Amino acid sequence: MFNFLKRNKPIEPTTPDKSIEPTTLDTPTEKKGIFKRLKQGLTKTRSVFASGIGILFLGEKMLDTDILELIETQLLTADVGVEATQQLIQSLTQKLARKELADPTAALRSLQQDMKDILRPCQIPMTITETQKPFVILVVGINGSGKTTTIGKLAKSLQTNGKTVILAAGDTFRAAAIEQLQVWGERNQIPVIAQQPGSDTAAVIYDALDSAKARGVDVLIADTAGRLHTQTNLIEELKKVKRVITKLDPSAPHETLLVLDASVGQNALNQAQQFHQAIGLTGLAITKLDGTAKGGIIFAIAKQMKLPIRYIGVGEGIDDLRPFNADEFVEALFETAENND
Numbered sequence: 001m002f003n004f005l006k007r008n009k010p011i012e013p014t015t016p017d018k019s020i021e022p023t024t025l026d027t028p029t030e031k032k033g034i035f036k037r038l039k040q041g042l043t044k045t046r047s048v049f050a051s052g053i054g055i056l057f058l059g060e061k062m063l064d065t066d067i068l069e070l071i072e073t074q075l076l077t078a079d080v081g082v083e084a085t086q087q088l089i090q091s092l093t094q095k096l097a098r099k100e101l102a103d104p105t106a107a108l109r110s111l112q113q114d115m116k117d118i119l120r121p122c123q124i125p126m127t128i129t130e131t132q133k134p135f136v137i138l139v140v141g142i143n144g145s146g147k148t149t150t151i152g153k154l155a156k157s158l159q160t161n162g163k164t165v166i167l168a169a170g171d172t173f174r175a176a177a178i179e180q181l182q183v184w185g186e187r188n189q190i191p192v193i194a195q196q197p198g199s200d201t202a203a204v205i206y207d208a209l210d211s212a213k214a215r216g217v218d219v220l221i222a223d224t225a226g227r228l229h230t231q232t233n234l235i236e237e238l239k240k241v242k243r244v245i246t247k248l249d250p251s252a253p254h255e256t257l258l259v260l261d262a263s264v265g266q267n268a269l270n271q272a273q274q275f276h277q278a279i280g281l282t283g284l285a286i287t288k289l290d291g292t293a294k295g296g297i298i299f300a301i302a303k304q305m306k307l308p309i310r311y312i313g314v315g316e317g318i319d320d321l322r323p324f325n326a327d328e329f330v331e332a333l334f335e336t337a338e339n340n341d
């Protein structure tokens with residue numbers, strides 16, 4: 001029917017047994033545990049915020065120009081970006097001039113509030129609706145940003161919450177990538193639709209959508225090969241994927257999720273801007289926040305992109321992909337070591 005979909009023989013998907021794992025963590029103790037984990041994950045960035053910035057507010061004396069400059073430098077060092085930093089410093093300066101802040105502690109609280117205000121508009125969780133079935137998530141990003149790992153964590157968490165999931169091995173570029181997804185799918189009883197290495201990515205994802213529709217599956221997550229935002233031919237391939245799947249579902253994909261590695265700092269912002277311009281994104285997942293002191297990049301991304309930040313990755317474990325929460329994130333950044341429990 002679509003002659004551009006050059007088909008290779010599909011590899012039989014693994015058939016899951018229907019066992020569903022226990023539901024997610026929700027008790028207060030577990031929530032506390034999750035927050036502790038978030039803090040631990042953010043240790044390196046936290047050292048910049050809690051120690052580098054928080055410490056500047058500890059004195060009795062009200063903030064002066066010298067301290068404001070130090071705060072500014074620390075924010076820039078943490079990759080908060082020029083625009084977000086300016087906004088934060090300006091707000092502090094104005095409140096100080098208007099004598100609205102009684103002491104350094106109030107000033108720190110005000111800064112934290114302003115930081116939350118930058119992030120809050122981006123705290124829009126991904127909502128999987130019953131009317132869009134399957135809900136199609138197309139995952140894109142540069143090589144090694146954490147796409148496949150994020151897909152694994154996300155699929156598992158959806159499955160845990162009672163959703164049925166199918167994965168499409170759309171990274172047909174590397175044989176190992178297909179295998180990586182298949183092995184993971186088998187281990188977690190999640191079917192993976194794959195074809196031979198070198199097959200057309202759009203064809204694989206098209207077949208996966210066809211299969212997901214036939215099986216009445218809730219969510220289809222499509223992996224893709226890593227590509228730079230500057231690789232025009234590969235970006236064209238993603239556009240083709242988007243075009244092709246609309247033949248089966250005009251509203252798909254329902255989410256085009258860019259996975260960004262936070263440890264590349266400002267470059268993550270460039271990637272987000274260019275991917276968004278080229279293919280239109282609906283959400284971001286920011287990974288590897290645990291390995292970097294550049295976690296402040298999330299403020300630059302929030303300020304400039306205004307795109308929903310769906311998830312943050314703070315480690316390699318299955319529970320280390322967290323739905324993004326602005327207040328929790330800022331609170332974790334400023335928690336001091338003594339408050340670790």
Ligand SMILES: Nc1nc2c(ncn2[C@@H]2O[C@H](COP(=O)(O)OP(=O)(O)OP(=O)(O)O)[C@@H](O)[C@H]2O)c(=O)[nH]1
Nearest residue numbers: 143144145146147148149226287288313314315316
């Ligand atoms: N520390 C840490 N490592 C992560 C995180 N997310 C992914 N990784 C690691 O990053 C590496 C690359 O992850 P992949 O998921 O294979 O990345 P990818 O984007 O699929 O890479 P390509 O398929 O080559 O484009 C792996 O070693 C992951 O374990 C995270 O949040 N924290």
Ligand SMILES: [Mg+2]
Nearest residue numbers: 147148171177
């Ligand atoms: Mg991959």
